[in-house]
Amino acid sequence: MEQVLSPLAIAHQHVVFEEGLALDCGVHLPRLTVAYRTYGRLDAARANAVLVCHALTGDQYVAETHPLTGKPGWWEVLVGPGRAIDTERYFVISANVLGGCMGSSGPRSPRGEEGDGQALWGTDFPPITIRDMVRAQRRLIAHLGIERLFAVIGGSMGGMQVLEWAATYPDAVFAAIPIATAAHHSAQNIAFHEVGRQAIFADPDWQGGRYWQSGRTPARGLAVARMVAHITYLSEQALTRKFGRRVRAGSSVLGPYSDIFEVESYLQHQGSSFVHRFDANSYLAITRAMDYFDLAAEHNDDLASAFAGTKTRFCLVSFSSDWLFPTSESRALVRALNRAAANVSFVEIETDKGHDAFLLDEPDLARALSGFLAGCAEHARLA
Template sequence: MNMDALPGHKLVLDAPLPLDCGVELEPVTVAYQTYGTLNADRSNAILICHALTGDQFVADRHPITGKPGWWQAMVGPGKVFDTDRYFLICSNVLGGCMGTTGPADLNPATGKAWGLDFPVITIGDMVRAQVRLIDHLGIAKLFCVAGGSMGGMQVLEWAARYPSRMRACVPVATAARHSAQNIAFHEVGRQAITADPEWRDGAYANADTRPQRGLAVARMAAHITYLSEAALHRKFGRNLQRGSLTFGFDADFQVESYLRHQGISFTERFDANSYLYITRAMDYFDLAADHGGALAHAFTGTRVHFCVISFSSDWLFPTSESRAVVKALNSVAANVSFVEVDSDKGHDAFLLDEPEFHATVKGFLAGVESAT
């Protein structure tokens, strides 16, 4: 898809973006969507941060897949993020492939796609780009910053770096650092991509090809980590695709067929190099390390209201990671609420219809609104 034809808004930053790696990146475009209306005193804005393979299309039909927005269950009139009350903003992350500058875009120095010449970015860099967007929109203080998984990492980064620019935050199914296990899974995905001969050292765009097989395998491996054993069993069990075993290596089991479909359809909407860069950004995330080794230092003196949420069957970002955040917040006597929502749907629960989760966030937002 021609990215110039994407629906939604685009902001071209008027100055280079300083990155954690030391590079001053330019030009930088930030693609974003908004929902609802900004009120007169600009106090009702909520920034939504998307996950690894999400994008700015939170609550409308996806321009490539035609599917509903990834947080359609949460965002809309009368919903948790009530578009009749709040002004919602979601931008594609830096390094992404849905309109915000990333490795698939043209490098002005060469006139070709950045590929591996694109600088390695961090969660902090993504947030820095979001801050520019919020500046551009004339919003001094966000009412809330919310997001799940990698979106939750951005939420925590916001709370640690820009506490004066937000009243509340909702980090969901996330962690203050990427664990060894999570880095390991990401490495499997990256190896799958770079092992694909069509990857061509990242310069596949110049050869007008794409490492689709590698990216599909990366997605398949990652997809398993988003589900729980119980959810997989409920959905597929050992059900066969054609009623009997073929004694071959076709997709005999429904779960195989499902994963293959997930892998292939993902490649239609996602860029392989973006996947490398964004997974790397998550791996590098370690909020405690950025604050002298103690997570609590990231939040010292904070006045932000926190609502930390985890899901009981999430083994990718388990409750213990959320509790570590809560513990750090408690140790600086922050305003923190925490719920572990009972769910057997695994990490993906944050994207699904989970009434307890939705009711908690809705109540939290109302509570912060009424707090003086």
């Protein structure tokens, strides 16, 4: 187990919108907190802002040491001075999603109106959608004095947010880069998420979601959820290349019931290290939001109409070995964008690293991003 700070001990940079937020489910969230980080400087024209949207278990600590884990930011390979998303040129913003557990309003944040610092939302936090997340980000952007984002970029669930940004606020997005994503979750994607949720529900320490009162959290259930999800982030080839059937040092096949294969201890580590930095109820809420997401359904079952008349420039990226959000999903989006006569380019990157490739040091991804952004900057007459 890694030694990490208590999640609740950290003060995240944030802004509070006392007017709250009307959610898709019909509930009006009485008070909206958005935790965020920025990198680089907003130019005088307020035209160089790039919003980076994070994935299911990501957060706003994109390009700096993570305050809980002490590890590098999750996209430092791509975001920073001189990097593909160059913080010397762009003003990079990233917000913890609504429903998250790193300072934005979510199951782990206090129910403000009860005036009791100990009372947290837990599973009473209203169900949220990707569009709700985007609405919360929109508030943050306005708060920062920005009317139009130069670019919105994100992978996986971050890509869903990019699509939702482009569909909901087309005039506020000059360029959109949805990476390794889809217009909706497939039955298989939902099924894998459901296994994770059932693992959390099955943990008696989940206690109907009110675990914060007892001090015991459903760590074992959440770890199992993380383990199964992690398999879907990697390709079969990547697992074979990294671990194959190698047996752990000091371990032997036909020994007692313990982790024998390296891939087993790797997965167990993925599970146990995750539970220190993530909240089980946030995991439930955010996986739900991903499963609900259906951009076509939001537009009369016509994906193209989500982008009707759009002036946004799109660059879609997929990875050849990603079986969670396969290239076919990106192609379906490209076809819809073509039907909407949108300006769209598409790159499928050859890699055996699976869905996880969007988080890794993948030179082809860096080249695609920096090239597309440079081209857009020219069109936008960015300084």
